[in-house]
Amino acid sequence: MRKFAAEKLEQLLSGISMPVYAPVEDGGTVIYGRYEPGMRLRLDKLGTDRTPKEVLFPQWESLMHFKMEGKKIQLTEEERANEDYVLFGVRACDMQAIRVLDRVFLSDPVDTYYAARREHGTIVGLACDAPGKNCFCKNFGVDPAQPDADVVLWPAGDEYFCEAYTDKGHALLNGWDTLEADECAVTAIKEEIGKKYDALPFAHLNLNGFDGEHLMEKFESPQWKKLSMACLGCGSCTFSCPTCQCYDIRDYDTGNGIQRYRCWDSCMYSDFTLMAHGANRPTQLERYRQRFMHKLVYFPSRNEGMYSCVGCGRCIEKCPMNLHIVKVIRALGEGEKE
Amino acid sequence: MKKIKARALSLLADGTVKRVLGWERGEDAFDCSPALFENEAEMERFVYGTCAGANLSKYCVKMGKAEGKTLVILKPCDTLSFRQLLHEHRVERDAFYIIGAGCTGMMDENGLLAKCAACKGKEFAVYDEIIDTEECRLPTGTEKRMEQVEKLENMTAQERFAFWQGELSRCIRCNACRNVCPACTCIKCVFDNPGSGVQSKAPVTDFEENMFHIIRAYHVAGRCTDCGECSRVCPQGIPLHLINRKLIKDMNELYGDYQAGLGDNERTPLTSFTKEDAEPGIIHERGNG
Numbered sequence: 001m002r003k004f005a006a007e008k009l010e011q012l013l014s015g016i017s018m019p020v021y022a023p024v025e026d027g028g029t030v031i032y033g034r035y036e037p038g039m040r041l042r043l044d045k046l047g048t049d050r051t052p053k054e055v056l057f058p059q060w061e062s063l064m065h066f067k068m069e070g071k072k073i074q075l076t077e078e079e080r081a082n083e084d085y086v087l088f089g090v091r092a093c094d095m096q097a098i099r100v101l102d103r104v105f106l107s108d109p110v111d112t113y114y115a116a117r118r119e120h121g122t123i124v125g126l127a128c129d130a131p132g133k134n135c136f137c138k139n140f141g142v143d144p145a146q147p148d149a150d151v152v153l154w155p156a157g158d159e160y161f162c163e164a165y166t167d168k169g170h171a172l173l174n175g176w177d178t179l180e181a182d183e184c185a186v187t188a189i190k191e192e193i194g195k196k197y198d199a200l201p202f203a204h205l206n207l208n209g210f211d212g213e214h215l216m217e218k219f220e221s222p223q224w225k226k227l228s229m230a231c232l233g234c235g236s237c238t239f240s241c242p243t244c245q246c247y248d249i250r251d252y253d254t255g256n257g258i259q260r261y262r263c264w265d266s267c268m269y270s271d272f273t274l275m276a277h278g279a280n281r282p283t284q285l286e287r288y289r290q291r292f293m294h295k296l297v298y299f300p301s302r303n304e305g306m307y308s309c310v311g312c313g314r315c316i317e318k319c320p321m322n323l324h325i326v327k328v329i330r331a332l333g334e335g336e337k338e
Numbered sequence: 339m340k341k342i343k344a345r346a347l348s349l350l351a352d353g354t355v356k357r358v359l360g361w362e363r364g365e366d367a368f369d370c371s372p373a374l375f376e377n378e379a380e381m382e383r384f385v386y387g388t389c390a391g392a393n394l395s396k397y398c399v400k401m402g403k404a405e406g407k408t409l410v411i412l413k414p415c416d417t418l419s420f421r422q423l424l425h426e427h428r429v430e431r432d433a434f435y436i437i438g439a440g441c442t443g444m445m446d447e448n449g450l451l452a453k454c455a456a457c458k459g460k461e462f463a464v465y466d467e468i469i470d471t472e473e474c475r476l477p478t479g480t481e482k483r484m485e486q487v488e489k490l491e492n493m494t495a496q497e498r499f500a501f502w503q504g505e506l507s508r509c510i511r512c513n514a515c516r517n518v519c520p521a522c523t524c525i526k527c528v529f530d531n532p533g534s535g536v537q538s539k540a541p542v543t544d545f546e547e548n549m550f551h552i553i554r555a556y557h558v559a560g561r562c563t564d565c566g567e568c569s570r571v572c573p574q575g576i577p578l579h580l581i582n583r584k585l586i587k588d589m590n591e592l593y594g595d596y597q598a599g600l601g602d603n604e605r606t607p608l609t610s611f612t613k614e615d616a617e618p619g620i621i622h623e624r625g626n627g
Contacts, residue, residue, distance in 0.1 A: 027504055028575050049574065050510075059510065201365065230372035230397070234514035236573040266512075270530055320514050320571030321392060322364050322371045 002173065003161045003181035010037065012176050013088065018122075021055045022088040023048050032087065043089050043155070046132045047314045051242040052094045055087050056117045057101060059239070060263045063113070063249070067257040080116035086172065088124045092147040093137040093312040095125050097242035099148065100299075100308045104245050122168040125149030129156075129193060134313025136202035136326065142310055144197055145190040154189050161186045202311075202326050208334050212301025219293060223331045228288035230321045235266035237315040237324070238291065243308045246272070267291050292328045339386045341469050342411060342439055347381055349409055355435050356406030359397055361390045368447050372397060386411060391444035391451050393567050395419035396520040402433040410434050413441040415453070417463040418563035418599030419520035424464065425601055426561070428523050431464075438462035440470020443478035453566025453579070455479040456486075463599055483564075487583050506548055508574040515551075515568035515578050521558035521598075555581040560589065560608035563599040588624075592616045 004012065013020055014037040022035040023042045029049035030042045042048070067074045090098070098118075105114035125147025128135070137144055146152065150169030154161040161181055164173040197203055210218070238244040248265040251258045265272055267290045273280060281287045299308035309325055316324040346358045362373035363385035370389040375381045393416045401408045412420055417438060423429045443454040457478040462468055490498055516522050516529075528534045529550065555562075564586055568578040589596055593607035593615070 027508055029508060226373070229374055230392075232514060232517040232571075234517045234571070235510070235512035236514050236571070239510045239512050240573055269513075270526075271532055274532065318573040320518055320573075322369050327364070 001161060001163050001181045001183045001186060002176075002178035003156075003159050004176065004178045006155070006158050006160055008177070009160065010041070013037075013041075015175070016086055016172075019083065019085040020088055021052070021085060026050075032089075035088065041089070043126060046091070046128065046130075047134060047312055047317055049240070051097070051240070051312075051314070052087055052090050053097060053101065053242045055085075055121070056098065057105070057114055057245065060261060061113065063260045063262055065254075065257060065259050078113075080112055081120055082116065084120045084122070086122050086124060089126045089153075090123055090147060090149055091126055091128055091312070092142050092144045093135075093310040094242045095123065095147040095149050096137070096140065096142045096310040097312070098123070100243045100306065100310070101245055103303055103306065122151070122172050123149040124169075124172070125152040127152060127154045127189070127193065128197075129154070129189070131193065131197045131200060132313065133201055134316040135197065135200055135311060136205060136313065137311035138197060138203065139205045139207060140307045140309055140311050145193040154186050156185065156189055161189070202313075205326065205329050206333050207296075207307075207329065210296040210300065210307075210329070210333065211305070212297065215293075215297055215301060218297050218332055219289070221332055224285055224289045227323065227328055227331055228285045231268070231284050231288045231323055232320060233268050233270065233284050233287065234320065235264075235268050236318045236320060238266040238268055239264060240314040240318045242312055242314070243295070243310060267294070288323075292325060295325065296329070339439065339469065342386050342437060343381065343384050345437060345467075345469060346375075346384065346409055346411070347378060349435060350375075350378065350381070354407065355409040357401075357404070357408050358384070359394055359401055359408055359410040361385050361392070361411075364389075368445065374401075386439055388442065388445040390439075391446065391453075391570060393419055393518075393520060393565050395423060395565075396518065396523070398429045398434060399423065399523050402429045404433075407433060407435050409437065411437050411439045412462070412465070413439055413444075414460050414462050415441075415458055415563070415565050417465060418458075418597070419565050420599075421463040422561060422563055422599040423520060423523070425599075426523070436465045436467075438465035438468040438470070440468070440474025441478070442474055442476075450479060451566070452569055452577075456481040456483045456566075458483065458564065458597075484583065484587050486577070486580055487587050490580065490584065502548070505576045506551060508576060509551070510574060511550065512573060514571040514573065516554060518567045518571045519554075519558065520563070520565060520567070521561045522554070551578060551581060555585060558582065559585045560596075560606050561598050562586065563597070592620070 013035060020035040021032045023030050023045055024033045024035060024039050025042055026033060030045040031048060031050040032052045032055055062078045064078055065076045105111035127147065128144040131144050135144065150166045151162060151164045151173055162173060162178060164170040246265045246267060247262045249260065249262045251260050268287050270279060281290055295309040296307060300306055316326065346360065349355045350358060358375040358381065360373065360375065361370040362383045364370050368389050370385050372392050372394055375384055394410055394412060395416050398410055398420060420429065424431055443457065444451045460475050490501065493501065516527065528536060562582045564579065564583060566579050572578060589607050596607050
């Protein structure tokens with residue numbers, strides 16, 4: 001265990017020779033943007049408006065270009081990311097979200113665009129010293145005091161405790177001017193975080209029955225009609241979600257060729273997975289159900305129980321009509337935990 | 339407002355209405371969602387209070403197709419949206435029983451909603467009955483309606499362009515503004531139509547974001563009642579209502595004061611022509627670039 005003075009943080013970040021992506025302000029919102037010395041870090045912000053997912057899986061990215069030359073088509077693939085970088089200040093929930101994305105993009109067939117970015121990044125996690133009222137990460141096996149990252153920071157007043165867990169993490173931390181620290185101090189911080197978390201309103205939800213065995217029962221629940229009634233069908237929840245990973249691939253006519261790009265898609269949209277025979281989810285009820293069934297039932301049933309909700313609370317904050325996953329869990333589940 | 343709940347229950351009980359379109363209480367004082375209630379047991383969760391910021395008018399487009407009357411609770415500003423929908427034949431008056439619900443300004447965790455800070459007044463544009471209190475008739479908010487638009491107008495063209503570029507660059511094209519908008523009732527939006535050639539699920543460039551919001555503002559110009567829902571729902575905090583308000587201000591100045599949602603069947607500023615209408619060249623005179 002190591003530690004450093006909190007006032008040295010910006011100096012440490014500025015000293016990193018790689019690009020650093022960290023929570024910074026963007027016109028009243030907080031995003032994981034490219035950090036430059038002098039920028040104001042927003043390490044206090046829970047549930048950033050845009051997620052660290054975007055560093056690995058941007059909302060829009062070019063895949064390849066086609067160019068017509070006479071009767072020949074010339075194809076140029078977009079280069080994969082090849083620059084090392086640091087993704088700084090990732091909360092435990094968002095780190096778990098990256099593990100969810102890994103399951104999707106790094107399993108066969110590997111998504112080489114994502115894989116390249118993942119490989120070049122060193123992730124510095126940040127323990128949540130003050131989890132907020134919308135937090136419910138522990139329900140999904142996430143420990144807010146222990147992000148599953150290359151390096152973890154624990155804020156403690158005027159200093160940060162830090163520890164590296166991987167080779168990449170050691171390489172980064174070795175370059176920092178830190179002091180030897182006592183393990184016990186961090187144990188106490190973790191306990192404190194645990195206590196704060198336990199007092200939150202959504203801390204202990206009952207997820208019994210959210211699994212493959214109860215798939216049809218959940219799918220056919222009469223509750224979906226009421227739950228989805230007010231849904232606008234916008235993409236706020238999906239686009240602010242750290243695990244939503246659906247995308248569309250589109251061609252953009254550049255005038256003398258084609259740019260093939262991919263962009264996030266949303267299961268809330270009427271043309272999501274539209275097929276020749278028409279929409280397979282014709283009303284908002286089916287679209288709404290799809291999102292929550294995917295997070296809470298389909299994904300865990302195919303991934304050894306790993307939920308694709310991480311309890312970050314962003315959909316609670318962002319839904320214009322206050323429809324969110326906790327309400328779904330309560331309506332479809334078996335009530336509160338004892 | 340227990341009176342509203344009691345009245346809704348009695349209208350359900352005597353068969354005047356088949357269902358109630360209102361709000362359902364959620365986790366805390368700021369958390370409620372639009373909901374449908376079909377019986378007394380369901381009405382147990384009914385709530386009306388300062389959390390009821392959402393405008394229920396747009397739900398009426400779909401609800402109007404249901405069998406029997408629907409009771410809908412509308413705040414003063416919401417009634418403008420409803421009456422505009424009536425004017426556009428998107429809802430049938432007979433399909434609804436409207437309770438005009440008094441409003442002292444709606445809140446979220448950050449305080450009074452931006453749309454309420456520049457409240458347009460406490461008159462109801464359409465209703466079957468009004469349930470309010472003296473307090474509800476007092477003015478809400480202190481911001482002048484065009485205050486922020488004037489600030490933008492006083493900028494140079496370059497400053498204004500930079501302002502909007504900064505704001506719109508945060509757009510994530512979630513379509514919440516469009517989907518909540520009571521003036522956006524196209525059965526299929528051009529931006530949702532894969533065959534349109536302009537469908538864009540992602541902000542490919544800053545220009546495209548500008549295009550989406552400007553096209554939308556022009557499409558609802560003359561029909562937008564300034565209900566402010568677009569800005570309330572934006573997950574990126576973009577003050578979209580200011581684009582619409584600017585168009586309203588221009589229309590007021592060029593064609594005389596007009597409030598969408600107060601008209602019945604007469605022609606509106608943008609659907610009528612008189613010889614006195616401003617010539618297109620006026621944009622050069624009015625620009626301050």
